[in-house]
Amino acid sequence: MDILNLESAEDTPKIILDKGNGIFEISGRSLPEDSAEFYQPILDWIDAYSQDPNPSTDFVFKLEYFNTASSKLILDVLSALEDIDGMTIQWYFHEDDEDMEEAGEEFSELVELPFEFKTY
Amino acid sequence: MKYIFDLHKTMLENDLILVYEGEFTQEITKSVLAMAERNMDSSGEESAVKRKVFNVMVECLQNIVKHADNISDNHSAVFMIGKQEDKYVIISGNPILNENIDGLKKKLENINELDKDGLKELYKSIIKSTEISDKGGAGLGFVDMARKSGNKLGFEFTDLGDGKNSFFCLRTSIDRL
Numbered sequence: 001m002d003i004l005n006l007e008s009a010e011d012t013p014k015i016i017l018d019k020g021n022g023i024f025e026i027s028g029r030s031l032p033e034d035s036a037e038f039y040q041p042i043l044d045w046i047d048a049y050s051q052d053p054n055p056s057t058d059f060v061f062k063l064e065y066f067n068t069a070s071s072k073l074i075l076d077v078l079s080a081l082e083d084i085d086g087m088t089i090q091w092y093f094h095e096d097d098e099d100m101e102e103a104g105e106e107f108s109e110l111v112e113l114p115f116e117f118k119t120y
Numbered sequence: 121m122k123y124i125f126d127l128h129k130t131m132l133e134n135d136l137i138l139v140y141e142g143e144f145t146q147e148i149t150k151s152v153l154a155m156a157e158r159n160m161d162s163s164g165e166e167s168a169v170k171r172k173v174f175n176v177m178v179e180c181l182q183n184i185v186k187h188a189d190n191i192s193d194n195h196s197a198v199f200m201i202g203k204q205e206d207k208y209v210i211i212s213g214n215p216i217l218n219e220n221i222d223g224l225k226k227k228l229e230n231i232n233e234l235d236k237d238g239l240k241e242l243y244k245s246i247i248k249s250t251e252i253s254d255k256g257g258a259g260l261g262f263v264d265m266a267r268k269s270g271n272k273l274g275f276e277f278t279d280l281g282d283g284k285n286s287f288f289c290l291r292t293s294i295d296r297l
Contacts, residue, residue, distance in 0.1 A: 067182060
């Protein structure tokens with residue numbers, strides 16, 4: 001399966017989705033002009049991955065900042081991950097960033113997925 | 121050239137560290153954010169405060185990019201950052217069609233009536249049901265600004281006197297620790 005690898009920019013996060021090496025990560029800042037357009041390839045990739053996923057998947061969110069339009073798309077990403085067996089969400093937040101911790105807690109209340117919270 | 125001095129004085133009197141007037145785009149948003157971040161970095165601002173200010177600025181700027189009503193002879197809006205002893209103030213002003221005032225007012229009044237938990241519930245209920253609009257918004261911007269700032273949103277509408285349009289001013293304060 002193809003690797004989805006997008007370098008981060010000023011207003012978009014770094015994306016690595018690599019089934020072979022078991023790396024699934026969204027990190028950095030997310031405030032694109034068109035969040036739906038930016039996240040579509042990620043949703044498409046997850047859709048394809050869900051047809052034949054690894055036995056277990058640790059999906060890492062290591063976000064420094066995301067805007068409200070991205071938060072809706074992050075929820076869409078999480079919803080897409082819900083259907084995949086063996087899925088665990090690793091939610092990273094900076095140790096003094098209560099808002100990012102709370103954001104992760106809220107997402108965990110909105111989807112049926114195990115969340116592990118980690119600081120960096 | 122007196123207006124130059126007057127503008128300078130007004131900015132000092134109102135503790136404004138940045139004023140932008142003109143067209144708003146994603147590129148402008150990024151530039152304004154970068155300038156404000158540099159200012160906060162160089163003054164050694166607390167990272168928690170920096171994050172909140174950044175957060176409110178993004179929602180405020182992207183709100184203008186997405187929603188400011190285009191009025192034939194005036195496409196422009198204004199954005200300002202004030203920095204006082206105890207707080208940052210993020211201010212925006214943009215034209216709005218009179219017919220859109222009531223809906224916006226209701227939305228903002230509703231947000232200002234809610235406490236921390238109420239805002240959290242409102243956020244969760246919107247994010248569950250919302251679809252990204254044609255304009256690219258999730259309908260969460262004001263709620264998020266109220267949540268992240270921890271303060272009420274200040275707002276005012278000034279009639280532009282043409283029978284069609286008003287000027288919408290929005291003011292969000294972020295306490296410095």
